[in-house]
Amino acid sequence: MRKIIKNGTIVTAADTFKADILIENGVVSQIGKNLSTSDAEVIDVEGHYVFPGGVDPHTHLEMPFGGTVTKDDFETGTIAAAFGGTTTVIDFCLTNKGEPLKDAINTWHGKSNGKAVIDYGFHLMIGEVNDDVLAELPSVIENEGITSFKVFMAYKNVLQADDETLFQTLVAAKDLGALVMVHAENGDVIDYLVKKALKEGNTDPIYHALTRPSEIEGEATERAAVFTGLAESQIYIVHVTCEEAARKIAEAREKGIDIWGETCQQYLVLDQTYLERENFEGAKYVWSPPLREKWHQDVLWKALKNGQLHTVGSDQCSFDFNGQKDLGRNDFSKIPNGGPNIEDRISIMFSEGVKKGKITLNQFVDITSTRAAKLFGLYPKKGTIAVGADADIVIFDPNMERIISAETHHMAVDYSAYEGMKVTGEPVSVLSRGEFVVRDKKFVGKIGSGQYLKRAKYGENYEAENKTYTM
Template identity: 40%
Template sequence: MIIVKGTVVTAEKAALADVRIEEGRVVEVGNGLAPRQAGEEVIDAAGLLVMPGAVDVHTHMDLLVGTARASDSFLTGTVAAACGGTTSIIDHMAFGPAGCNLQHQVDAYHVLADGKAVIDYGFHGVVDRVDEGILDEMEHIAAEGITSFKFYMTYDRRLDDESILRLLARARELGVLLCVHCENHATLTWLRALYVAQGRTDARYHAKSRPASCEAEAIFRVLTLAKAAGEAPVYVVHTSSAAGLAAVAAFDANTPPAFAHLETCPQYLLLDESSYGLPDGEGLKFVMSPPVRRAEDREALWAALADGRVEVVGTDHCPFYFSEKKRLGEADFTACPNGAPGVELRLALMHSEGVVRRGMSLSRLVDVCATTPARRFGVYPQKGTIAPGSDADIVLFDPARRVRVTHGLLHERVDYTPYEGMELVGYPVMTISRGDVIVREGAFVGADGRGRYLRRSLPDLR
């Protein structure tokens, strides 16, 4: 197959070029490529951007949390991802039964994903306690291609500081990356109980009970621990606030901590806390942790994304039906399962709001949505770029197409989108995974279960 006349965008540059694909890989990028044999498919990409398939390193497919299960399976969720131009995901596992070892969830996730996902997929391990057994086990889990692990500083299965230190030291030794959910647990637990006791139970109090200071404190603390552990690399998931960014800046006034890697998500760049005040319980659609924040936080995140302090945009895709699950929080926000959909719109939202409205370069778009996530999580240059030898994971994107977002347009298995009604400029029109056209004009045309498990290398943290 050859893709001709498009603008090929990588993290380095954007230029008119043709791309030749053979046996699922890119073999040539150049000008004036012509078919070499009869039957070679020629895709005319005139007027289109030819970008590496996006890499979403923060999804929660089929996540079981308490009594609620995220409504997208690895099949439906990856179909939605593919329709939005994403060709790889790294999914964050749920906790297993109390006391289980790391392998337990690895096995459980292969059952959930293998033979179902339609794009390539990997997993982040999850750690809810630190003992000799877990620290030992990390080595062979990493050898199975799970070269990152997540831990939480809040929720019931959070780690205390001593455990975090031991985990960081071990991760540094193994060269694996730790992803961390940063919020001060005691404070938000206190505030939640306080608001409920006062009868302040609508969705606005979800946000008020998780102030940005909770995020900032936890970020500063994890950097303190990481520094002590020999500057162990840490990857802060879903950075949401100006205070969180300020905590990183304050950590060392002279030298930014090079061991800190920050992710944010479209919801923190595009939405704000006014959504929680929507009538008829609609505010519950935005109940996620951390919450969406003030317009000033949004602006601070855009600035950090522009100058490289924030280096990855993931989605934290974790959908629950509004009608049956999110509405459980109508009498009390603490009963609303945390999470919102977003896997399908990331590239289009970031193009429209980032490139078109805020002047972000196309290369930066590719960098934060594909290249840097692939590097950080050990799948580059197989994924995240268009170069000879890379997998032919490619999205053709029409930068001029105008789309009004509506839930009916999307493939996510859930009954709403937080971006309902937004007017976007630019939308994906074709998605290619390992040389197979799997999405054409918004319709998934690939085979169920065609995705392959990504046995990831160690992270590239340069």
């Protein structure tokens, strides 16, 4: 059925204006004043903002880690994302050395098919580069539409790749039109510091942060940037947490290196002291890179404001406090790394960013939706409100207040990282391809309605191959 969203204030990355939106066949077919048609459902959203659905470029749903599996799968995770105003997620396929890349992709299709309630795509981890991997990459891009590769510089003896693998991935990505994503921490130094801490009897959660200092995130970021310049390729640094890494990205961009930076809302509002909480409560805040000293938050906000950082992902990676996080009760290195973040990303960015004057309303839309859609080959199908775009739309009340709590969130995990935080601004209704997933804060979607997205190559328009646009 046709729908008309009337009387809302439409906000995109570039414009803010009052207009109506006509939705037909799942896409935006018309934008204008006083739209009407006899057979359309009319949704009056006076007093609300109308945003493009959020694009979360960084999630880990049903992901194995540390002897367990993340609590939220593609059903609970995407329901929570929808309640939070996100209508597209891009998850990470983890590969195993010596096995075809296709095996990992098929595993993730198995995890997601028939479960997701919003649209989704995949990134692909590269843990080794050899003739078999290089031969398989073109089909990964052409047949699966996976146009971003993830390389870990951390998690020694588990996920970490060596410098040669990173550099060869960058070289291959340049020719293939893929964006390389990097977890930038020096895994070798971390491994030494962790072993040293445990040998000295330091087992509490705070030592997770103390053994992963910000200097080695900065060092790894600089190393990755140098490799990118040498390869004349393109790179995206995930979950930037600190001044050192943000500065290295800015310096590399000044040199003309094609580098992009992502941070996450947890690094903008939480700090290292959370890991010091008593009774092992600090384990709730163990993820990598770790939370930093509070002063880094101002640096990250300013970097977003100044365009030195470009996106905010959730790094959704939820583990229950009871039964999962407590695997590391006597050894911080065994605490599963990750936190529940997918649902509160947009509300926190609006409340802490827009409401407090740290970013503009249009920057907010760019940071939470548009920029990621462009970088990861989904624009203009996703990430904007425009004629021809998917009708992924968030109806947002900028004045609604709520207290974040595990008692009311929609994630499957047993705690909230933001328990008790008051936020202003909340999605009221959310549409995916023109159909309500959340309406008046109630789930009305259909399990399995989310579609897998084959994405365009880096720098190319989703709908017109070889047509480029300005990032």
